[in-house]
Amino acid sequence: MDALKLLTPRAGLRVLITGGASGIGLAIAKAFVSTGARVHVCDIDGKAIDTLASALPAVTGTRANVADAADVARVFEDVERELGGLDVLINNAGIAGPTGGIDEIDPADWEKTIDVNLNSHYQFARRAVPLLRHATDGGVMVFMSSVAGRLGYxxxxxxxxTKWALVGLAKSLAIELGPDNIRVNAVQPGIVKGPRMEGVIAARAKQLGLSYEDMEARYLEKISLRRMVTQEEVAASVLFLSSPAGSAISGQALSVCGNVETL
Known part of the structure; x- marks a missing residue:
């Protein structure tokens, strides 16, 4: 088969992306649409969904809190109505969580981070699997972990x-679901250029008593390539894992980070 065709996901793939109306999720949605996929996103920001759907008519959406089981159920009702099934689940939704010492973190902030970044991924996976078992060329599930899921932070x-936990979840589900021809992987973005990372840097700078510029320089010094990665680079890795070129890849954690050496 032609190499280019191997690297391109099949047109018509039915794709669900959580947290898909902004940031990395939006970049992934745009990338899939460019290959002819039918995409459904869910996001807590209803206005962002409306903006996306207006710009890309191939995308449908559901406003939902991914940490709410009832909302998750409603997302899958919409998926079955809009897409008629599912080939690819991109479990992307997540929040930065609090910045602080372990003795300073409020338990409510800890629990919210676990609910959004981990428990929601379980909720979506458990509902997606019955649909992915019927995917035409085998199902694909991708968990959005982080370089913070392979390094201490x-x-x-x-x-x-939560990001370490997602790697364990992906590797375990790859074993569990492989016989059903469902491939499961994790993607570990590094320091991704954009407003969210700017907020993280600002919070860490405040915690350590540094200027934003000094904190940003410290982050870049820890990356072998000395630059942040882009949302589009992360999206490209997801497309690869969902393409025929990735058909033998399962149970892996793929870092897209420019080789972050330490955090």
Whole structure:
């Protein structure tokens, strides 16, 4: 088969992306649409969904809190109505969580981070699997972890703990679902350029008593390529894992980070 065709997901794929109306999720949605996929997103920001749907008519959406089981159920009702099934689940939704020492983090903030970054991924996976078993060319599930899911991350323990957990979840489900021809992987973005990372840097700078510029320089010094990655680079890795070129890849955690050496 032609190499280019191997690298391109099949047109008509039915794709669900959580947290898909902004940031990395939006970049993934645009990438899939460019290949002819039918995309459904869910997001807590209803206005962002409306904006996306207006710009890309191939995208449908559901306003939902991914940490709410009733909302998750409603998302899948919409998916079955709009797409008639599912080939790819991109479990992307997540929040930065609090910044602070373990003795300073409010339990409510800890629990919210766990609910959004981990428990929601379980909720979507459990509902997606019965649909993915019927995917034409085998199902695909991708969990959006982080480089903080392979390195320790002081003062960001709730976030890091969830991202490590997602790698374990992906690797375990790859074993569990492989016989059903469902491939499961995790993607680990590094320091991704954009407003969310700017907020993280600002919070960490405040925690350590540094200027934003000094904190940003510290982050970049820890990356072998000395630059942040883009949302589009992360999206490209997701397309690869969902394409025929990735058909033998399962149970892996793929870092897209420019080689972050330490956090």
């Amino acid at each position: 002081g003062f960001r323990t709730p976030y890091s703990a």
